[in-house]
Amino acid sequence: MHKPDVRQELLNAAIDFVAEHGLADLSLRRLATELGTSHRMLSHHFGSKDGMWTAIVKEVERRQLATFEDLEPDLSMSLQDVLRMWWRHISDPSLWPNERLFFEVYAQALHNRPAMNEFLTDVVESWIGPSVKLAEAMGVPPDTATKYARLGLAVTRGLLLDLLATQDRAAVDAAMEHWIALITD
Amino acid sequence: MHKPDVRQELLNAAIDFVAEHGLADLSLRRLATELGTSHRMLSHHFGSKDGMWTAIVKEVERRQLATFEDLEPDLSMSLQDVLRMWWRHISDPSLWPNERLFFEVYAQALHNRPAMNEFLTDVVESWIGPSVKLAEAMGVPPDTATKYARLGLAVTRGLLLDLLATQDRAAVDAAMEHWIALITD
DNA sequence: ACGTTGGTGTACCATCTGGTACATGATCAG
């Protein structure tokens, strides 16, 4: 264990905590205590409080993009089934803390919080790109895919917000099923 | 000017400020300074800091619901035009600060912030209800309206998030137009 | 005229905040 990369371990633990409890009004000292270390260590490894938040935000961005990599597009599946698989994957309760954190960072970035300025620049494009690519791989014409991608992203995020707030799995799943039926009639 | 209801005036001014600048990591003293008063006054009129945030959140909820009242459903219009009018209304830049604040409160409520616990209970239902009522008034069958309402809410909020982040009016409007075409084909 | 009520200002408190100077200890290269 020469280099356990303590910084990375601290970062992972920190994200787990803020994903569960939020990052608003969170002090370095409180976070450090929750992580079993001291605020002195967080300052040391991340430079400052802003450095800490910046690192967290970057990791949140990275995890968001990684969501796509977890998905293996099986070309033998129907388009409907790929969409269903995608929704089942992204709406899994194990991802809820990450998604709560995603929306919190999103909202704070909308208010020009210092550490989150760059978050918005790719928050839409970085999803539309892979979506279109996936759709094209499934045989959807490029212009059609582009037309649906932005709307599909809105549906996904809107229904996620709904699910996180109401936890009404049946109703939200039904709405997604309705969406899938609408675009693959 | 016997009772200018200084509390309500302070609350309105406070909401204008937090809508523009966010409420995370905002201290009573900073807010008071921005409002031209002292933190002593905010404590006096709202009881405590939590009382202040609670009052703000309740007002945000109230304003959200009031969005529907601004809309006059003209039964001579086509369903498409009503939807377009609704989107033009709710996506107007003058409402952006309120909507940024709405999403910030939403995100913080997802993390069980003390003053925002009750925010989530009606955040979906309170929109679906009026939506269904409006759709029925336009002649849409009740079960169809219910089926579309939840999905339509997700589309609206998802595209609002997109618009607030990218400010790409043309692309987001096109996506909404695509949605309207999908459900009114 | 008088007392009451309630908005406002001043001043203070204990606590917490982010940051840092300094010391200690562990690991590793030479």
Place this chain on the structure above:
DNA sequence: CTGATCATGTACCAGATGGTACACCAACGT
């Protein structure tokens, strides 16, 4: 072994925070 590097711990700082005690004053009912 020795020196260097880096993670960690202790202790402190100046500033900000939420809250509050107290005094003051204007408006009001009587």
